[in-house]
Amino acid sequence: MKIVFLGPPGAGKGTQSARLVQKYGVVQLSTGDMLRTAVQAGSPVGLRAKAVMEQGGLVSDEIVIGITSERIEKSDCANGYILDGFPRTVAQAKALDAILSEKGVQLDAIIELIVDEAAMIDRITKRRQDAVAAGQPERKDDDPNVFKERLVKYREDTAPVSAYYRAAGRLKAVDGMQSIDQVSRDIDAILAAG
Ligand code: AMP
Numbered sequence: 001m002k003i004v005f006l007g008p009p010g011a012g013k014g015t016q017s018a019r020l021v022q023k024y025g026v027v028q029l030s031t032g033d034m035l036r037t038a039v040q041a042g043s044p045v046g047l048r049a050k051a052v053m054e055q056g057g058l059v060s061d062e063i064v065i066g067i068t069s070e071r072i073e074k075s076d077c078a079n080g081y082i083l084d085g086f087p088r089t090v091a092q093a094k095a096l097d098a099i100l101s102e103k104g105v106q107l108d109a110i111i112e113l114i115v116d117e118a119a120m121i122d123r124i125t126k127r128r129q130d131a132v133a134a135g136q137p138e139r140k141d142d143d144p145n146v147f148k149e150r151l152v153k154y155r156e157d158t159a160p161v162s163a164y165y166r167a168a169g170r171l172k173a174v175d176g177m178q179s180i181d182q183v184s185r186d187i188d189a190i191l192a193a194g
Contacts, residue, residue, distance in 0.1 A: 007113030
């Protein structure tokens with residue numbers, strides 16, 4: 001089973017991916033994690049990616065497609081995988097199609113978790129106010145301004161990717177504002193429908 005998961009930070013991709021990993025024995029592949037590991041290891045890829053990542057930009061398609069295509073060849077991917085954070089550009093989406101079609105396989109589902117950005121920002125703001133009121137340390141990534149920036153950046157980066165899959169009739173949208181269990185049920189229904 002091969003799944004692409006699209007959706008902004010905070011939409012619940014991590015939670016839903018963890019459930020799919022349990023249920024289907026697939027692995028979750030995050031290009032962000034792979035790149036951070038490469039940066040820490042000081043590998044050639046890491047050295048090339050470091051500055052771009054620190055500025056919040058996108059690492060080159062060539063690098064990201066390279067590490068992803070190598071990663072999906074590993075034996076732990078035999079049951080399938082969930083791609084999280086990839087593709088982030090249309091060029092990456094097309095490269096993924098080409099890599100898979102060369103192997104004679106295709107993606108089982110491309111799922112986008114749709115969320116209400118204003119409601120998510122409210123939720124983060126509230127959580128921060130509660131933490132301050134309770135005298136708890138504040139989480140840096142809960143800063144509503146930082147969070148807003150990440151949402152905008154995500155939208156800018158991936159809107160063309162969603163549009164690419166939608167135009168081909170391949171994108172399945174799931175309402176990410178529902179309960180975690182309901183989101184899981186919707187995802188299961190999509191996967192069951194094949
Ligand atoms: P993430 O953990 O998915 O937010 O990714 C962290 C950083 O890694 C991003 O800000 C990008 O610099 C880089 N990155 C991750 N995935 C990709 C991708 N598919 N294409 C380009 N850059 C990526």
